[in-house]
Amino acid sequence: MSPVLAGVLQLLALIVALGLSYRPLGDHMARVYSSDRHLRVEKWIYKGIGANPSVEMRWPAYLRGVLAFSAVGVLFLYLLQRVQGALPGSLGFVSIDPDQAFNTAASFVANTNWQSYYGEQAMGHVVQTGGLAVQNFVSAALGIAVAVALVRGFARSRTGELGNFWADLVRGVVRILLPISVVGALVLVACGAIQNFAGIHEVGQFLNEHSMGGSQQWNGGAVASQEVIKELGTNGGGYFNANSAHPFENPDPLSNLFEIYLILLIPFALTRTFGRMVGSLRQGYAILGTMAAIWLVFTGLMLWTEFAGRGPAFELAGGAMEGKETRFGIGASAIFSVATTLTSTGAVNSFHSSYTGFGGGITMLGMQLGEIAPGGVGSGLYGMLIMAIIAVFIAGLMVGRTPEYLGKKIGTRQIKFAACYILVTPALVLGFTAVAMALDTPSHSMTNSGAHGFSEILYAYTSGANNNGSAFAGLNADTQWFNTTLGIAMLLGRFLPMVFVLALAGSLAEQTPVPETAGTLRTEKPLFTGLLVGTILIVAGLTYFPALALGPLAEGLAA
Amino acid sequence: MNNSAANTGRVLWAGLRALLALTVVCGVLYPLAVTGIAQAAFPWRANGSEIEDASGKTVGSALIGQTYLNDGKPDPRWFQPRPSNGLGSNSVNSQYRLIVSGATNRSGDNADLIQSVEAAKAAVIRDNSVDGHTVKPSDVPADAVTSSGSGLDPHISPAYAKLQAHRVAARNHLPVTEVDRLIAAHTDDRTLGFVGEPRVNVLRLNIALRDVVEGRG
Incomplete structure (x- = not known):
């Protein structure tokens, strides 16, 4: 069997697996967020919080919960890293410096998981397991909660009430993320991922005459339990520096396919949840179709360019295997790289900086679309619904009638929120990239020069502001400049859009639905899916084309 | 104003309590439960897939690549792994x-990459060309001739293993057919026929080779 055919078959197997879980998981999540009942463990947690989970919140109250919980999360994680040197179970690692601790705390709370540290030589058991992995759960649950609040905005009328933030947060963790994680972690261990609390220890080597003394030093860790939520919650922060390329995180081809499945599982299934909750499964399928179409085209393009392997070094080597693992090969690496950049995951099983020029451009463009195909858990759905509102608005302009979506009028107020949403990340990405290029010192961090050097910095801010977290890791990002500016970009890129989403949700929930007429745009039809894909590509293309032309396009065309 | 400050304080306090409660669930109970089950059900894998040679000595992990050097140079008696030029670039640790x-x-x-591929290719051709x-x-x-993503890749492609067969056979005074047989026996095909790529685990292959050389195979 040729590697290309094997790659295509792995993609098909992935589609089948996602298809099988789409209905049960989507329906389960719709029930979770519509139920009145509370599990016993949830009641204990509500008692701990001191919150009544049955109280409905309007959007400002919901937003206050989101921001307060996240602010406390940043502070807690920052302090945990700052005192690491004094904590037990830290493997002898020292406390993290202030700028890097801020960057890491912002990164994990913002569901980005950009990492300017080397996991295996910086973070001990307590910070990894009790700090970073916890944010992997709660930042993911928080993203889903905000998406569900927006869906309720469409589904409800004449109320303004969006649900209870604490209940949505806790249910997401307890009823969705934890059960899948327990099973998934054991699957990964069965494949060979490690799960222990051993310290740094010596392991013998094959040859005694090795100049270093015939042994290797390893550190253990609760790796599998962190790996599974890192993919499932579209977080992406690796236990080890090499992330999912490290054999202890991603030991064999089967674990690799399983991890790609986990990345895409919830984002796709949430479109079913959306359809259920707004009372029209077909509206959910239209969103699913849009996401799936973009994902498939991107994956196809990536397989093509990586198997073609253009670039002087790759042509000399006989294939683009630099930065890729033998057990995955080019096919499974390409599929992973698209899944991770079209969601907000940012985990990598191969190193994007060593992809072909066009391949690197595809990973970047995937993030620049706003990570909506299928996007991060929750953030993918609300990002896509914002684009749907823009698409409906454009269609309304073309035919000259007030646009509406799911029975809700898209008026001045709604379109203002949507416009603000789509302006936030481009402003952060392009603004920070421009400043970094104009200043003297940031460019000292580049590994490669020329077009690829520019791409390293553009990629960094694209990844940070879009909450992806993957990197053209040649960039030395552990400097005060990058730690600080990327930390700010990640926080603003995560929480400013949430402000607009929740404000929009509130304004939609207050409306009285308009009855469907012959002139209503049928948003469940393929025509609308096409319009939506076009809108997404035009918005991202107009925004980022000049910057992409200077980086990956220049590199790809020169190869 | 006072009222809103008190409100902010109250919601921050709730946020802190929520974080602590969820930290207990996700950061303590969950990893401990998974570790407990994993250690009971898959102890060998959960602890790093360490393998022993015929004498019972631990010689590494089936999942982690290592070097096979003699005086700092690749030892021609043993199968060699992929290059790993991404490692050892920081001052704290040394390669492997x-x-x-x-x-x-x-x-x-990148000019450095082009150069290292060229050098690696020349070295592979030079080292593996034996009489005849x-x-x-x-x-x-x-x-x-390329470095992997982790730098710890435990595998090489079957093509690279076969390419080394003549050299390894000559250096260990074995017939090439015997070495080819070892390679074939240690080639993992794609899982289920289509997942991943065919590969050879270098450590397992070298252990089997040493067994043959020392008369245990």
Whole structure:
């Protein structure tokens, strides 16, 4: 069997697996967020919080919960890293410096998981397991909660009430993320991922005459339990520096396919949840179709360019295997790289900086679309619904009638929120990239020069502001400049859009639905899916084309 | 104003309590439960898939690559892994010692990468050409001259293993057919026939080779 055919078959197997879980998981999540009942463990947690989970919140109250919980999360994680040197179970690692601790705390709370540290030589058991992995759960649950609040905005009328933030947060963790994680972690261990609390220890080597003394030093860790939520919650922060390329995180081809499945599982299934909750499964399928179409085209393009392997070094080597693992090969690496950049995951099983020029451009463009195909858990759905509102608005302009979506009028107020949403990340990405290029010192961090050097910095801010977290890791990002500016970009890129989403949700929930007429745009039809894909590509293309032309396009065309 | 400050304080307090409660669930109970089950059900894998040679000595992990050097140079008696130029670039650790994972992150048009591929290719051809068997440049597979993503890749492609067979056979005074047999026995095919790529675990292959050389195979 040729590697290309094997790659295509792995993609098909992935589609089948996602298809099988789409209905049960989507329906389960719709029930979770519509139920009145509370599990016993949830009641204990509500008692701990001191919150009544049955109280409905309007959007400002919901937003206050989101921001307060996240602010406390940043502070807690920052302090945990700052005192690491004094904590037990830290493997002898020292406390993290202030700028890097801020960057890491912002990164994990913002569901980005950009990492300017080397996991295996910086973070001990307590910070990894009790700090970073916890944010992997709660930042993911928080993203889903905000998406569900927006869906309720469409589904409800004449109320303004969006649900209870604490209940949505806790249910997401307890009823969705934890059960899948327990099973998934054991699957990964069965494949060979490690799960222990051993310290740094010596392991013998094959040859005694090795100049270093015939042994290797390893550190253990609760790796599998962190790996599974890192993919499932579209977080992406690796236990080890090499992330999912490290054999202890991603030991064999089967674990690799399983991890790609986990990345895409919830984002796709949430479109079913959306359809259920707004009372029209077909509206959910239209969103699913849009996401799936973009994902498939991107994956196809990536397989093509990586198997073609253009670039002087790759042509000399006989294939683009630099930065890729033998057990995955080019096919499974390409599929992973698209899944991770079209969601907000940012985990990598191969190193994007060593992809072909066009391949690197595809990973970047995937993030620049706003990570909506299928996007991060929750953030993918609300990002896509914002684009749907823009698409409906454009269609309304073309035919000259007030646009509406799911029975809700898209008026001045709604379109203002949507416009603000789509302006936030481009402003952060392009603004920070421009400043970094104009200043003297940031460019000292580049590994490669020329077009690829520019791409390293553009990629960094694209990844940070879009909450992806993957990197053209040649960039030395552990400097005060990058730690600080990327930390700010990640926080603003995560929480400013949430402000607009929740404000929009509130304004939609207050409306009285308009009855469907012959002139209503049928948003469940393929025509609308096409319009939506076009809108997404035009918005991202107009925004980022000049910057992409200077980086990956220049590199790809020169190869 | 006072009222809103009190409100902010109250919601922050609730946020802190929520974080602590969820930290207990996700950061303590969950990892401990998973570790407990994993240690009971898959103890060997959960602890790093360490393997022993015939004498019972631990010689590494089936999942982590290592070097096979003699005086700092590749030892021609043993199968060699892929290059790992992404490791050892920081001052804290040395290559393959406290294992730090990492890639080179060099792009396809990077002059250093072009140079290292050229050098690696020349070395592979030189080292593996023995009397009566010359390696052609087109025989060298891509994985033999590129660094992996983790830098700890435990595998090489079957093509790279076969390319080394003549050298390994000559250095160990074994017939090439015997070495080819070992390679075939240690080649993992794609899982289920289509997942991943065919590969050879270098450590397992070298252990089997040493057994044969020392008369245990």
